[in-house]
Amino acid sequence: MKKLQDKVAIITGAGSGIGAASAYLFAREGAKVVVADLNQDTGREVMRKITEAGGTAVFIQTDVSISNDVERMIQTAVDSFGRVDILFNNAGILGSPLENLTETQWRKELDIMLTGPFLGCHYAIPIMKKQGGGNIINTGSVASFIAGGSSPGYTAAKGGLLMLTKYLGKALAKDQIRVNCICPGAVDTGITVALWGQPSTDEEKKAIEQIRFSRIPMGRAGSTEEVAAVALFLASDESSYITGAAIPVDGGMLA
Ligand SMILES: NC(=O)c1ccc[n+]([C@@H]2O[C@H](COP(=O)([O-])OP(=O)(O)OC[C@H]3O[C@@H](n4cnc5c(N)ncnc54)[C@H](O)[C@@H]3O)[C@@H](O)[C@H]2O)c1
Numbered sequence: 001m002k003k004l005q006d007k008v009a010i011i012t013g014a015g016s017g018i019g020a021a022s023a024y025l026f027a028r029e030g031a032k033v034v035v036a037d038l039n040q041d042t043g044r045e046v047m048r049k050i051t052e053a054g055g056t057a058v059f060i061q062t063d064v065s066i067s068n069d070v071e072r073m074i075q076t077a078v079d080s081f082g083r084v085d086i087l088f089n090n091a092g093i094l095g096s097p098l099e100n101l102t103e104t105q106w107r108k109e110l111d112i113m114l115t116g117p118f119l120g121c122h123y124a125i126p127i128m129k130k131q132g133g134g135n136i137i138n139t140g141s142v143a144s145f146i147a148g149g150s151s152p153g154y155t156a157a158k159g160g161l162l163m164l165t166k167y168l169g170k171a172l173a174k175d176q177i178r179v180n181c182i183c184p185g186a187v188d189t190g191i192t193v194a195l196w197g198q199p200s201t202d203e204e205k206k207a208i209e210q211i212r213f214s215r216i217p218m219g220r221a222g223s224t225e226e227v228a229a230v231a232l233f234l235a236s237d238e239s240s241y242i243t244g245a246a247i248p249v250d251g252g253m254l255a
Helices: 017-028 040-052 067-081 103-131 152-175 190-196 202-213 224-235
Strands: 008-012 032-037 056-061 086-089 134-139 177-184 246-249
Touching: 008 017, 008 067, 008 103, 017 032, 017 040, 017 056, 017 086, 017 224, 032 040, 032 067, 040 056, 056 067, 067 103, 086 103, 086 224, 103 134, 103 152, 103 177, 134 152, 134 224, 152 177, 152 246, 177 224, 224 246
Parallel strands: 008 032, 008 086, 032 056, 086 134, 134 177, 177 246
Antiparallel strands: none
């Protein structure tokens, strides 16, 4: 039996990185996937690959920071598949360092990575309550726990998202809605390329990795599949007694 057989899963930021790996994995495990992303090209490509492999998916262009977009995204799941079992609030962007942080950029980071997940919850929870239950997963970060990353806005958003997760996990337990948070460390994705650049030589790659991996006991980056596997665990009944929790997927960074 597949772990998410016939479940309806919405994944934001599903056009790339952790979201795309989760969309493929959830679809292989039997979920009907709503691929939501700001980027039409990558989002449609993920949808196409899922359907080509025999899975079920629809794409909806969504800016998670815009209330109407998020409402439409949730409605797309209901219109296409009749329900919303899993909401994976995963979309994110690289934050700006303190020196360049304008008020506009601060608001943008908070809008995408804290208000975005709130909006998803805001529109999905009434549907989940009516259905008799549901499952919400948020992508936090090691920055949910420790400062010192690249950006104060990103850190504030991810810290806030951890507390939103805890609050909702407690408040919604009685409604059979579980809310948990995944906290990746260093994972090779679009965000890491934006942060570190694309090394053009082996020496450059080595030099970047030396800095990047110095704080990681396992001495390497995680893969998107390693994060997606934890998302699947949280989305499935295997984690049926876990709510309000945050699971680091960080090679030991937070230990
Ligand atoms: N990669 C890491 O090392 C790392 C570490 C900790 C946390 N995270 C978190 O993981 C999540 C996924 O990021 P990733 O690493 O896979 O990066 P990624 O850049 O590969 O994927 C992010 C996706 O979000 C989409 N997106 C950006 N803004 C959006 C918006 N306003 N509305 C909808 N979609 C939008 C992008 O188009 C992209 O497809 C993010 O929340 C990020 O903060 C990543």
